[in-house]
Amino acid sequence: MTATNPIKDAVTQARQRQILEAAVTVFAEKGYHRATIKDIARTAGVADGTIYNYFKNKQDVMLNIVQQMAEVDQLMENVEQAVQILTPAQLLGMVFQNRLRMLKKNLPLTRAIFPQIITDPELNQIFFETILQPNFDKGVQVFQAYADRHQLGDTDPEIVVHGLFSVIFGTIMLAMLGDTVILNRSEAFGEQMTAIFLHGLHLDQTERDQ
Numbered sequence: 001m002t003a004t005n006p007i008k009d010a011v012t013q014a015r016q017r018q019i020l021e022a023a024v025t026v027f028a029e030k031g032y033h034r035a036t037i038k039d040i041a042r043t044a045g046v047a048d049g050t051i052y053n054y055f056k057n058k059q060d061v062m063l064n065i066v067q068q069m070a071e072v073d074q075l076m077e078n079v080e081q082a083v084q085i086l087t088p089a090q091l092l093g094m095v096f097q098n099r100l101r102m103l104k105k106n107l108p109l110t111r112a113i114f115p116q117i118i119t120d121p122e123l124n125q126i127f128f129e130t131i132l133q134p135n136f137d138k139g140v141q142v143f144q145a146y147a148d149r150h151q152l153g154d155t156d157p158e159i160v161v162h163g164l165f166s167v168i169f170g171t172i173m174l175a176m177l178g179d180t181v182i183l184n185r186s187e188a189f190g191e192q193m194t195a196i197f198l199h200g201l202h203l204d205q206t207e208r209d210q
Contacts, residue, residue: 012054015046015050015054016054016055016064018044018045018046019040019044019046019050019051019054019055019061020061020064020065020068021044022040022041022043022044022045023035023040023043023044023061023062023065024065024109024112024113025043026039026040026043027062027065027112027113027116028112028113031116032058032062032116032120032123033120035058036058037051037052037057037058040058040061059122059123059126062113062116062117062123063126063127063130063131065109065113066113066117066127066131067131069102069106069109069110069113075095075098075099076135076138076139078094078098079091079094079095079138079139079142080138080142082094083142083145083146087151088143088146088151088152088198089194089195089198091142092164092194092197092198093190093191093194095164095168096168096189096190096193096194097186097187097190099168099171100171100182100183100186100189100190101186103171103172103175103182103183104183104186107175107176107183110172110175110176111176114172114176132165136158136161136162136165139157139161139164139165140157140158140161142157142161143155143157143160143161144157163197164197167193167197171189
């Protein structure tokens with residue numbers, strides 16, 4: 001087994017962070033296609049070849065920005081563990097609150113990066129195939145586990161997961177457009193979206209008779 005070097009690891013992480021922060025600036029100023037590795041290196045204050053010591057290419061830089069910003073892998077790992085002990089309502093509440101915290105923390109970065117992913121066909125495809133689709137698959141497994149334990153009603157886990165992602169991406173778009181309610185009232189928003197997602201706007205018979 002190869003021993004790790006904490007100092008070397010810390011230096012590597014710091015250099016990666018330096019490059020990614022520079023890339024965010026360059027992408028925001030020039031757009032993804034006009035930006036070059038040379039631009040990123042110049043902004044980061046490193047040699048062009050240094051970038052390739054840490055990232056394969058410009059696409060890899062962009063995807064690393066998105067992955068680190070969203071912390072999707074960490075979230076899905078937590079979800080896979082949580083499904084063993086949390087009810088569907090508790091799990092959804094955790095997911096909504098986690099995503100809202102990340103959005104609040106990274107809103108300026110989201111505004112710089114997200115439009116590039118949406119409008120660029122190449123990035124769009126890579127983002128879908130490498131980030132979204134694997135997490136769709138994991139999400140379906142999670143909700144299928146709930147269905148197998150009879151903790152869900154008559155629902156299709158695949159539809160549930162795609163619906164959940166559509167709500168999350170909708171909140172991102174609204175926040176990017178300046179909606180202050182989502183982030184200023186994030187706790188209440190997460191709680192009510194969980195309730196609506198699970199139960200809709202249905203009123204029981206007692207409430208309808210009032």
